[in-house]
Amino acid sequence: MQFLSYLISGISLGSVYALIALGYTMVYGIAKMLNFAHGDIIMIGSYVIFFAFGSFGMNPILSVILSMVVCTILGVTIERVAYRPLREAPSLAVLITAIGVSYLLQQVAQLLWSANPKSFQSIVTGIGLKPLVLFDGQLTISAEAIVTIIACVIIMVALTAFVNHTVPGHAMLAVSEDRGAAQLMGVNVNGTIALTFAIGSALAAVAGALLCSSYPTLSPTTGAMPGIKAFVAAVFGGIGSIPGAFLGGVLLGVIENLSKAYISTQLSDAIVFLVLIVVLVVKPTGLLGKKINVKV
């Protein structure tokens, strides 16, 4: 029972990582860049919900939608201003710019909303959902955990369907496969990449809502560490692969929580990273990553 409860909180944490990782992996797969600012977009999105729902008493669902709109605009703007000029530059240049954007967002958040932490009111309980109590109260599953897990699965399935069965989705696949060839075939590369950023950022808003509902402290640096962990999760599952991001995120959360519970809370991160290294050494493109054939 005890194990089960640790496992469930692990899956819940992992689903949050997975949601963030989905955004990472979308952007990486299509734009071939590591968007280090993704975690900070999550933070901005959470602040939007905090004020809309917590301070102004807006409907929780509406405030999440508002946050998605804000994040989408933000993500697309960042892409246009900071990343697009560097589309043809070495990938490291974009990486550094992304880091600059990450610093920038944190600083703006601090100037706007101060560094004092905010306690985030769960939007899940805001909707009116109750925790699930099983086995005569021996096992409690929080409503946040249930919603996060379900949302994560739905989003993953929806994204996979979108990419594989719609015209813009196919354009994304084409751009991801070969940008130059896609352009020659009449795919609007800039538009497709902008769309990717829009989707990734909207996902970030959802991830922020669920992250802060489950773990309710919000400060300008809230997005940083989950962002890095999600990045690890995305690589773990095979970066660029949507089911991989999901699998990687959930596994990461479960490993982190179980090693916290049974091995050492101090070394749980070290253990998570060690597992990552072992997996990558055995399977160098992650769990579900595509094998890249090197052409001579």
Next chain:
Amino acid sequence: MPLSRLKHMKKTTRSNLITFAIVIVFYLVVQILSGAGVTSRSFEGQLVPICAYVMLAISLNLTVGFLGELSLGHAGFMSVGAFSGVLLWTVLGDSVPVYVALPLAFIVGGVVAGIFGVIVGVPVLRLSGDYLAIVTLAFGEIIKNIINACYLGIDENGLHFSMTDATSLGMEPDGKMLINGAMGITGIQKASTFTIGIVLVLITLIVILNMINSRTGRAVMAIRDNEIAAQSVGINLTRYKLTAFVMSAVFAGFAGVLYGLNYSSLVASRFDYNTSIQILVFVVLGGIGSIRGSIIAAALLTVLPEVLRGLQDYRMLIYAIVLIVVMIFNQSPQIVAWRKRIVARFTGKKDEKKGVA
């Protein structure tokens, strides 16, 4: 050396000499100015960290620029170097003369970082691209987490070690904590000076520039440019990759000791992925593969946040904006082309000579 001979020298040798000259002139100018009492305390206080960051940038450039692999765990090597070197320095303390203890601390720091370079390098170098980057990041974080959970004390019964907490060491009351978990090493006798820093920078330059221009360096660059082609002409991939990676780690270790001995407290959380990224920023901004660029970028970017102190609350905001703007300004193909046109208009359409850096 007569100037005429400088002209006929090989391009790389000349470029290297200029790099050395920059470092030495910088040193002399600072010495003269500080002798005249013109420099501010704030500037003098940054000299040692500048040297450390310069060394880190040069050594990371070896991995990123010449080996062509992105490493996000450079701070980890800095960390193990700093902790082992500083630990030795505090243990030796007053019992050994400074001129023995200090070089020993640096050597131990470099060697330990080098050993970690091998441990990390063997699995890591089987990977490539972003997977390699994430594994180096993972190693950096593992090193940080382990040192953070590390307790080491000494009393009359000898050394005590624990990975849980200070109480479980079971030390005598008069025992001394050497590494106290998250509190790291405290009460360090400061030993780093600007002169030591510059000497180390020069050593780093000599060794790394020589390596780049040697058979090993050419093999490493051949691997970077085309791994399969390099392998087909009989270059031992693992050996050369590992050589470059370990050398990079060793100098990061030296830099770590220099940095550690400049402050009276040392904590592992200082050397997290943010520090690794900071070093990477130096390398990318200075120009990947350009040693001189790394030196200048590291020095400028270390000073920049300090100069921005007058901006108060907006300091880090401006820093972030400068970072983004400089990146776009330097790297965007359109803007680079536009800049070239502007320059060409002013210099009379003379075709720009491609710079060597």
Next chain:
Amino acid sequence: MKKLISGMLAATMALSLAACGGTETSSAATGSDGSSSAATSEGGTTAEGTGTPIHLGGIGPLTGDNAAYGIAVNNGAELAVNEINAAAGTEVFALDFQDDESDSEKAVNAFNTLLDGGMQVLVGPVTSNPSISVAAECASENIFMLTPSASSVDVVTAGEGTAFQMCFTDPNQGLTAADYIADNSLGTAIGIIYDSSDAYSTGIYTAFAKEAGERGLNIVQTSSFTSDNNTDLSTQVQQCQQAGADLVFLPIYYQQASQVLIAANNIGYTPTFFGCDGMDGILGIDGFDTSLADGLMLLCPFSAYGEDDTTKTFVSAYEAAYGETPNQFAADAYDCVYAIYQCVQDGTITPDMSAQDMCDALKSAFTSMSFSGTTGENQTWAADGTISKEPKVYQVQDGAYALVGSEE
């Protein structure tokens, strides 16, 4: 090469920009509204009339993870400086507060910058590790340093008698907490959740565990987290619940403590929670349901709900100026400035003294004087720089603190 030149150009641009902004140092000394005739009414023997202020320096994290603490300290010190200047009708103090991002390197840089700017006395740094490095600098330069909140013993050790603390040392807090719990039999089975990556938290935990062992307290579960995995603290709370702890000791800062309380509430776990001074501020978190903190006990020298005049004046002035309830970081900083002001008033230090002379004068004054402020009455300092004051234990009741005891 061209890249480099353009990079340098951009940097120079930024530098010149900085130089423009650099002239306006954050002088918090614009509080007095006109009436300079009031100067004679207060303060007595100070060097008023000369108009030259004593330059106070401040160091603390204004950006990054620990920014909330540094900003509180900055506000507290700024408020005290404004009040003193307004009351004296002349500029007694000028405060320059610099960011250190809670990092030794930046803190030493900030210290050097402050010295360049003519700092005479240092209030800060805020967090432990930067304080240790800065204390060593203070010792070698002979600059008086009074830290509001860096509670590690290593700070005063590194300061070699020039570094003084306004807060209790970590071991002192751990020891007092263990004694208080044992004396009042607050818990039969004790769980601990602490931050193993934080010097403050680890310091208290170590002393607590040692004293608890000696007092026969039954520690059933010790869980920790690090700054990297503090997103999810529910596992640690579950561990304490599984181990059957009826008292959970939380030597951590209020941000994480609020998460522990929420996680415990989610699984219906209701032990007594007991925190230290870092817990103060939990009721001020924006959006936090304060009913969750009901019954929370904390060992803390400061209560924003205190009834004495000093506290009430401070709290209302702080709320008016910054729109939030002050926590112990702000209160300690406020007291730091007033403790130094006490030395100005009795003529121990005057603005024309060098920083080094001031340091010597303050060292002997601090070890012989007694100071009453918002964080305690009749506080005194030992020669090593540690403070002794009466520890107080508060319990949260209906969104406010109620004094439940004090332990000497």
